[in-house]
Amino acid sequence: MNLRVMWLLNHSSARKFEVPMLKKIGINQIFTPKKYPDEVGFRSASVDFSEDESLDIPVADLKILNAAEWHLGADAEAWRIANKYFDVVFFMFHRPELLENAARYFGGAVILRAYGVEKESSYGRVARIFNNTRHIKKIGKRFYFGEAYSHLADSDSDYLKARRIFLPLGLSDASLRDVWQGGEPQIYFVCPDICTNIYYQNIYDEFCRNFTGFKYVIAGAQAIKVDDPQVLGYVTNEQHAYNMAQSRVMFYHSSEPNHIHYHPFEAIRAGMPLVFMAGGMLDRMGGADLPGRCKTVSEARHKIQRILGDDRRLIDRIRSSQAVLLESMKPENCEQAWRDGFARIDSELAAWRTGQAVRSQWQKKRKRVAVVLPVEYRGGSLRGALELVKALYIGSRQAEDAADIVFMHLDDSALYQDEDFSGLPEGVMRRPFKWRILSQPEARRAMYYAGFVDWIPVADNYIIPDDGVQQLADCDACLIVSDRLAYPVLPIKPIALMVYDYVQRYIPHFIGNEEQSFLAAARSANKVFVTTEFTHQDALQYAGVEPGRLRKVPMLIPEFSVFRDSLDVKKSCGHYFLWTTNAAPHKNHKNAVQALEIYYEELDGRWDCKITGANTKGILDSRLPHLQALAEIFKRCAVLRRRVKWLGELPDCQYKKVLAEAEFLWHAGRIDNGTFSVVEAAFAGVPALSSDYPAMREMNAEFGLNMLWMDPASPRDMARKLKDMEQEANMRRAMLPGEAELRMHGVDHYAKAYWQELHEII
Structure with missing residues (x-):
């Protein structure tokens, strides 16, 4: 079988079984993810690089695949590489982006790996919550509901049921080891995440209520330490093996019909007596008539009490009969179903690709x-x-x-x-x-x-x-x-x-x-x-x-056609600098006007200020709170009324002329993503005095503008820098980048990158 598989799961125990099973049925090119979220729900997760050695993928491409965060959906480049080398993707519902991106970018088979959910839920319900239903239907006959147990799709949505494929979950080693000794007369119960997951919190509380008076220990990783000395928390593999060998009995609480944990099988494999509740998956797997099965909590307490009291007859009956529960988990009993499932995938995928090759000859619909x-x-x-x-x-x-x-x-x-x-x-x-x-x-x-x-x-x-x-x-x-x-x-x-x-x-x-x-x-x-x-x-x-x-994405410079050769001679209308602004609060009007007052009255400023921008003509009459202080300053200061000219919003052709004849451009805003007015000024050969904040620093470095900086929180510093520009404007004009340099940041240079980024969501 020539199929190549991306097994985008991180579950340690499942990987130990499923990767070898894929190899057993003839699939040898297998990728496993190298990242998983630092979340409580991934307590059983790990990474494994061992399969990388067998992949015939260029090192650079493999590096990108390994760096991708598949659990978050990965990016278009990672999917492009996946599409190039792989035919099948396994995934689980964790976030909606993974299936969404698989539907958008991947042209192979997509297998939802279904290990079962609580009886109150379903995979169809999760798909609806994730808004993934349309993505499943978009994938169509390349989508498979990969059920780990043959009944999971029976009560699920019809569109999932129609795409079911049975890929049974097993144990990499399902042989009986019989290492159990039972020296500790205690119940071994497994319950992780007690303080971080309400589902497990309820299981823990119910177990404690039901088995009050019994000696027990509770295994399972805990993200937060539980205030209970019987809760062991994380233990090493060696300690876990010791607890399995020495605890007298394991109790398995679950009566979930569609999901089962690994630890009951670990107990059976070790030879430990397993007492479990009826109605769950173990019934379906051969446990309906076993002596360890209990219909009520009272029955479970009674049997466990006998086992803790070393009732050898009951212990031996349970131990000798429970091995049947391992039969369906043995690799040799799972193999044929995997062969049949992947034979179907191989056949249907080949047919789909043949159809696509024919359809690709048709004219594409223009986006x-x-x-x-x-x-x-x-x-x-x-x-x-x-x-x-x-x-x-x-x-x-x-x-x-x-x-x-x-x-x-x-x-x-x-x-x-x-x-x-x-x-x-x-x-x-x-x-x-x-x-x-x-x-x-x-x-x-x-x-x-x-x-x-x-x-x-x-x-x-x-x-x-x-x-x-x-x-x-x-x-x-x-x-x-x-x-x-x-x-x-x-x-x-x-x-x-x-x-x-x-x-x-x-x-x-x-x-x-x-x-x-x-x-x-x-x-x-x-x-x-x-x-x-x-x-x-x-x-x-x-x-x-x-x-x-x-x-x-790169900054795009608006086209600003001004020819510097025509700007060498200034008009005789007098020297001025241009303040571009608008009525928004972050434009820092009060501090800017206070700076102008200091510049003219204390520092004997020589150049007029012209103000332009959207909604600036009526700023002095505005009732907006952040503009009223500005109007008050103008009312009391005659020099401002004389030296500051309000131009309002200008047509582009007139704005270019006013800007081109300015000594410098003044950007007095407090903070934003930066203003392209300083780049437009550079096109016109006009230097800029700018507020100092991160986005403007980025813009200055990106375009090489060599701006003079001022502190937008200090009107006095702003005024001093206005005065400095009287001396530095000509020098800074000479330091501006050439028009050809600026045009290297134009639309033509970055347009393809913009289209490629947007194209990813189409």
Whole structure:
């Protein structure tokens, strides 16, 4: 059999049986994962590098596979390599991303390894909770419900039952060792995670109640020490073997019909008498008539009391009869089922691949992606969004996967004019829209009709962009430029967010539940893009975005066509510097205006200040609390009213002219993801004085801008640095990078990378 297998499980005991079984049926290329989460639920996990020696995979590719966090879903590159070398993937439900990514990237067989769940649950229910049902159906006939026990699918969802395949779980060594001596008259009971898992907490409490007055010890790893001297916690393998050999009896509590633990079989193998409750898996495995079986707790207490009292007749009856429970666990009794199962996988996978080869000759449907501007962005934010549209349009063509790009913005004729979008590539469609709010029942109904029959809403309201056409139904993915969303976007299509900053972490200014809505948008997105390491860390630590869904992408420089040769002679209108800002709280208006006051009144500042930006024309009349102090300073200071000019928001052509004739650009904001106005200034041969914070330091290093720094928390330092720029502006102008250097960061250079990142969720 030429199949190659990725066994993406970390369970130590299961690996000891299943990897050798795969080899026994002729599969010799087997990959096992090298990472697992540091979580209580993985107490039985470990890693094993031994199979790597047999893999005929280039070292560089194997390194990527070993570094991947498969339990988190892994990234596209790891899956690309997996798809190149392997035919079959085993996985377990731990997180939804693994199956989601397998459905997206993997072209082989995908086996859900089912060892059983509690009787109140089912695998279909877990799939619904994980929103994985659609991914299973997308995989279709390449998906298998790999049941470890032949009855598991009987009471599960029909679509799982239809894909069942029996791959019995066994023991690597199911032979009787008969090392038991029973010198300690005590019950040996196994119960891990008592303080960290309510399921095991209840089992522990019930056992203690039922066996009060009996001598016992409780084995099993404990993440938190239990205040009970009878709870052993973690012990070495040697100590565990000793306890198995010397404890008089093991009691197994479970009456779960679909799941069983390893330790009852360990006890049987060691020769220890096993007393167990009726109704569980052991009944199905041959235990229904065994003398160790008990229908009630009273019966169990009675039998255990006799065994602790050294009733040899009962002990011998139990020991001599219980070996039958090992029969179904012996490798030789499991092998044929594994051969039959993998013969079916081999045959069906070959047929599917043949069909795919035929279908691949058909013309591919062109992909369509929507880029959505969710709020009333203008100025640099709008220019950045347009550059993002260009990047996807150009990048898809550079990747020879030309896609249709739709740019969607709010339908507000007072806010946007056609000329605002003149820079869009000719092939990009533009659709104005309005947000439409859906109630929970409406959202569920819409998702049902879209094919998400098991989708479960988690919010009271959802939103969709209503463009009067198809509300994104004709698109394959949606990229939303920011996280400013009042409600979750209905996830009919995969959703990515471009998040530029988390200013609210440092300067709180949102009201009500706004902040939580924005954070929830990022956490629920299929992918989140950021452009600085500063925001990358905020996304992880503050927003709680999963690392596997977060990507740092290159900064895109908006096209800013200014010819330096025409700027050598300044106009005779006088010297000035340009302060670009807007009305947002993080723009640091009060400190900036106080700095201007000091600059003019105490430091005899020589250059005027011109202010431009969205919503700046009426700042002095604003009633916003963070702007009222600014207005008060202007009221009392005549020199500010004389030397500061409010230009408001300028058309691009006029802004370029005003910027080009400035002595320098002043960026006075307190903190954000950085402002591209300093890069635009560099294009025009204009140096910048900037607030000193991490994102601006990253931008300065990325583009080689050689900016002068000031402390945005100190108006006096800001004023001194304004004065310093009178002396340094010409020197810093000469230190600016050339226009060719700056254009190396343009859209054409990074477009393909943007498309490849977004393409992963399509």
